Amino acid sequence: MDSIHIQGGIALQGKVCIQGSKNAALPILAATLLTVEQSYIKNCPRIADVYAMVSLLRRLGCLVTWREDGLSVDSSQVGREAMGGEAVKGMRSSLCLLGALLGRCGEAVLEHPGGCVIGERPINLHLWALEQMGVTFSEEEGMIQARTAGLHGTRIVLPMPSVGATENIILAGVMAEDDTSIEGAAKEPEIAALCRYLQSCGAEIDGIGTDRLVIHGGNKLYGTEFAVPSDRIVAGTYLMACIGTGGCVLLEGAPADEMAAVLEAASWMGASCWTTEEGICIQSSGCPKAVERLTTLPYPGFPTDLQSAALTVLTAAEGRSIVEESIFENRFRVAQELNRMGACVEQLDAHTVVVQGAKQLRGAEVEARELRGGAALVIAGLMARGETRVTGCPYIYRGYENICRDFRELGARIVSV
Numbered sequence: 509m510d511s512i513h514i515q516g517g518i519a520l521q522g523k524v525c526i527q528g529s530k531n532a533a534l535p536i537l538a539a540t541l542l543t544v545e546q547s548y549i550k551n552c553p554r555i556a557d558v559y560a561m562v563s564l565l566r567r568l569g570c571l572v573t574w575r576e577d578g579l580s581v582d583s584s585q586v587g588r589e590a591m592g593g594e595a596v597k598g599m600r601s602s603l604c605l606l607g608a609l610l611g612r613c614g615e616a617v618l619e620h621p622g623g624c625v626i627g628e629r630p631i632n633l634h635l636w637a638l639e640q641m642g643v644t645f646s647e648e649e650g651m652i653q654a655r656t657a658g659l660h661g662t663r664i665v666l667p668m669p670s671v672g673a674t675e676n677i678i679l680a681g682v683m684a685e686d687d688t689s690i691e692g693a694a695k696e697p698e699i700a701a702l703c704r705y706l707q708s709c710g711a712e713i714d715g716i717g718t719d720r721l722v723i724h725g726g727n728k729l730y731g732t733e734f735a736v737p738s739d740r741i742v743a744g745t746y747l748m749a750c751i752g753t754g755g756c757v758l759l760e761g762a763p764a765d766e767m768a769a770v771l772e773a774a775s776w777m778g779a780s781c782w783t784t785e786e787g788i789c790i791q792s793s794g795c796p797k798a799v800e801r802l803t804t805l806p807y808p809g810f811p812t813d814l815q816s817a818a819l820t821v822l823t824a825a826e827g828r829s830i831v832e833e834s835i836f837e838n839r840f841r842v843a844q845e846l847n848r849m850g851a852c853v854e855q856l857d858a859h860t861v862v863v864q865g866a867k868q869l870r871g872a873e874v875e876a877r878e879l880r881g882g883a884a885l886v887i888a889g890l891m892a893r894g895e896t897r898v899t900g901c902p903y904i905y906r907g908y909e910n911i912c913r914d915f916r917e918l919g920a921r922i923v924s925v
């Protein structure tokens with residue numbers, strides 16, 4: 509299943525069920541380490557990153573079992589295993605294990621984590637914040653060694669709203685003595701999901717959904733059952749695909765309340781979107797409009813994870829669009845592949861591209877080099893005339909359960925080979 513073959517040019521029609529959120533599931537799975545009881549995490553997506561997190565939890569001694577509707581995690585026995593190898597290096601979210609293991613065991617040994625190739629992705633804020641909570645760090649042969657004689661609450665003012673750093677502070681904070689406050693916290697819905705999960709385990713957290721969180725430390729945490737919310741990025745990917753190909757689609761279970769900026773961008777592109785009890789409906793003529801400037805921003809702004817999908821759609825829009833990436837550098841790698849399909853995307857600097865639209869994309873052999881850019885190439889294939897072959901698909905499977913099945917349900921001619 510290394511490549512995806514697409515026969516493009518078919519308008520999408522029908523309904524598709526949106527999977528559970530990757531970015532919510534991963535820190536919640538790490539958080540199961542904070543209780544000695546059994547946790548049941550429902551609606552966990554069956555994606556490569558979750559499989560990697562499961563393998564890490566098992567290495568630590570947890571008993572993890574897939575059930576029909578989710579994952580059961582028994583974390584009564586947790587060892588002091590050093591965490592290295594592909595599952596750590598290839599997945600940025602393994603970094604959540606740092607806060608969780610410090611909370612559970614007072615120490616953690618973790619290889620410097622990686623993730624997609626979308627910029628430098630430093631971890632300075634994670635280390636700096638945890639240091640303020642009483643953690644000392646050293647690094648030996650690429651392994652980060654973290655130790656604490658006891659986590660203590662404190663006031664942390666984040667200079668930028670890092671999602672991962674906010675999550676690590678929360679994970680450490682619930683096990684710390686006294687209160688931890690985070691000012692300038694990231695407000696992404698996945699952080700609210702982590703907080704709600706921890707609340708259902710018995711933690712006390714105030715300010716959920718705002719940029720000022722107060723974590724009241726020291727409560728004993730219990731096992732719980734919790735459902736991972738739907739994935740707003742997967743929903744946004746399919747929404748963008750429908751704008752690109754035209755058609756009418758129901759995104760079943762899509763979290764509309766978390767997608768205001770995406771729905772606004774969709775309306776700029778000329779699509780009609782409305783929400784029903786079942787999810788989001790989208791209708792598009794397949795002739796998107798250009799957008800003067802689309803800028804990615806921290807939540808509630810337009811998500812960086814949907815920038816490549818939007819860029820792909822804009823290649824078909826009449827006129828000139830500017831896309832600005834304010835979160836990560838190197839997130840325009842997809843532009844080169846789109847140009848090979850006939851698009852006209854010019855990179856002005858590390859953060860800005862200009863798209864001269866109204867190009868009919870042609871099928872080609874293109875390579876996914878990161879998760880969201882890979883999904884964007886699938887959208888390009890659906891929009892293109894002729895056959896497209898997307899290689900490098902393991903990146904896509906890190907975050908999409910079965911992108912081919914989902915698009916086939918909407919009438920597309922797409923198979924993984």
Ligand code: UD1
Binds near residue numbers: 534633669806812836
């Ligand atoms: C998370 C998401 C990712 C999303 C990103 C931004 C997960 C698993 N991943 O990634 O899908 O694209 O949020 O919404 O949830 N930074 C530093 N120092 C640090 C940490 C971050 O300078 O220690 C910078 C980064 O380089 C980047 C910005 O802060 O420019 C935001 O990064 P961050 O929010 O931390 O992203 P992730 O948590 O890695």
